[in-house]
Amino acid sequence: MEKVIIGMSGGVDSSVAAYLLKKEGYDVEGLFMRNWDAALNNDIEGNPTFNENICPQEQDYNDAKLVCEQLNIPLHRVDFIKEYWDYVFTYFLEELKKGRTPNPDLMCNKYVKFDLFIKEARKLGAKYIATGHYARRLGNKLLRGIDNNKDQTYFLAQVSSEQLKDVLFPVGDLTKDEVRKIADELGLAVAKKKDSTGICFIGERNYQKFVHNYLQPNPGDIVDVVSGKVIGRHTGLMNYTIGQRRNVGISGNLERHFVCGKNVAKNILYVTFQDHEEYLYSDECLISNINFISSVHPTFCTAKFRYRGEDHPVELEYLDNDKIKVKYKGLAKSVTPGQACVFYLGAECLGSGIIDEVYKDGKKLWYLC
Numbered sequence: 001m002e003k004v005i006i007g008m009s010g011g012v013d014s015s016v017a018a019y020l021l022k023k024e025g026y027d028v029e030g031l032f033m034r035n036w037d038a039a040l041n042n043d044i045e046g047n048p049t050f051n052e053n054i055c056p057q058e059q060d061y062n063d064a065k066l067v068c069e070q071l072n073i074p075l076h077r078v079d080f081i082k083e084y085w086d087y088v089f090t091y092f093l094e095e096l097k098k099g100r101t102p103n104p105d106l107m108c109n110k111y112v113k114f115d116l117f118i119k120e121a122r123k124l125g126a127k128y129i130a131t132g133h134y135a136r137r138l139g140n141k142l143l144r145g146i147d148n149n150k151d152q153t154y155f156l157a158q159v160s161s162e163q164l165k166d167v168l169f170p171v172g173d174l175t176k177d178e179v180r181k182i183a184d185e186l187g188l189a190v191a192k193k194k195d196s197t198g199i200c201f202i203g204e205r206n207y208q209k210f211v212h213n214y215l216q217p218n219p220g221d222i223v224d225v226v227s228g229k230v231i232g233r234h235t236g237l238m239n240y241t242i243g244q245r246r247n248v249g250i251s252g253n254l255e256r257h258f259v260c261g262k263n264v265a266k267n268i269l270y271v272t273f274q275d276h277e278e279y280l281y282s283d284e285c286l287i288s289n290i291n292f293i294s295s296v297h298p299t300f301c302t303a304k305f306r307y308r309g310e311d312h313p314v315e316l317e318y319l320d321n322d323k324i325k326v327k328y329k330g331l332a333k334s335v336t337p338g339q340a341c342v343f344y345l346g347a348e349c350l351g352s353g354i355i356d357e358v359y360k361d362g363k364k365l366w367y368l369c
Contacts, residue, residue, distance in 0.1 A: 001027040002027065004029070004128045004130050005129055006028060006029070007032075009060060010190065012179060012190045015071075015190050016132070016171055016179045017130055017132045018073060018170075028071075029076065031120060033079075037057075038047065042213050046211075047205060047211050058204050063365075066243070070186075076124060088108045096238035098239065099262040099264040100337045100346060101241040102339075103164055106157065106352075112201075113131065114159045117129070128166050135156055135261045137169060140161060140294075141347045142293050142294075143347045144344070144347045145169075146173050149176070154340065157291065157352030208235065211239060216234055222234050222326060223259055223270050224273070230236070240259045241259065242368070243258055243260075245258045245259070257274070260279055261369070281360065282332060284327045285326050285341060285358045286323055286355075287324050290351070290353045290356055292350075299315060300313070303341050303343055305332060305335045315329075335355060336355060337355050338367060339354070340352045341355050
């Protein structure tokens with residue numbers, strides 16, 4: 001039998017994935033990663049579980065252990081706490097300092113789940129590696145998961161084709177409801193466990209308080225991008241993202257408003273009101289950190305600028321400096337520096353880049369820097 005090491009998170013997706021692999025006749029073993037330690041990492045403010053008797057990561061391990069006992073498969077454990085901090089969390093903080101909106105899930109997949117984890121699995125004799133991601137592979141192609149609402153290829157788009165070559169995605173052909181049904185029919189301990197949310201491997205947090213653990217507040221002016229008038233005070237540019245419309249800090253103003261830009265040098269947060277929502281739209285962006293999973297590097301394809309965002313038809317212009325200019329057919333809302341631009345041809349995820357600059361009508365948006 002061919003050995004598969006599956007990443008067991010303590011959730012329902014990886015649990016059902018492990019069952020499906022065993023059902024197919026693989027020699028299955030689980031490997032649990034612990035990548036965050038709240039006490040060690042000073043994760044105090046904004047952490048709703050800090051004073052509980054057992055931290056969520058240990059509870060996840062206990063859940064994974066229980067499922068593996070039910071499925072009669074071994075479970076190994078490894079700690080990547082330092083590596084997660086060095087490769088993922090430091091990147092997250094540095095991007096915030098630049099006024100950008102990073103996506104740590106992409107870097108977690110690139111540097112931890114599909115790098116460090118694979119190396120550890122190889123030590124255990126794995127021929128294949130498996131995860132509970134909602135994605136599919138067909139030969140060398142990475143395909144969207146069948147469940148459009150759960151498809152996770154967006155988060156895999158910075159992983160290389162080499163990293164993916166021996167990876168199995170057992171639940172990629174299933175919907176979430178089907179996965180829950182299988183878990184329930186098997187009587188798995190996690191059948192009704194709530195899906196994890198929040199920052200990758202960290203969990204749900206009060207975002208502004210959580211960030212305050214690591215970055216000092218730097219209050220500044222909130223400016224109406226149309227009039228140029230100061231209309232409030234922000235608590236630090238790292239606490240806001242483009243398109244945000246709640247908890248912006250404009251007290252007493254009932255008009256619908258949105259964060260539309262930042263000036264890091266002057267520490268200004270720009271907002272726009274409902275009558276001027278055009279400030280949220282762009283028709284072009286410049287991306288770097290290009291990663292193509294596919295050997296196909298198209299001129300025309302579709303792109304997503306955020307998870308669960310719509311697919312935009314785009315034209316790609318390949319530049320000499322290893323960057324790509326992405327031109328959209330029509331306008332796109334809240335395209336944000338620091339986020340990923342992920343390319344698709346139909347069901348196939350081609351790869352991605354990280355958004356650096358945003359343009360409209362051939363001009364860089366001055367309020368997005």
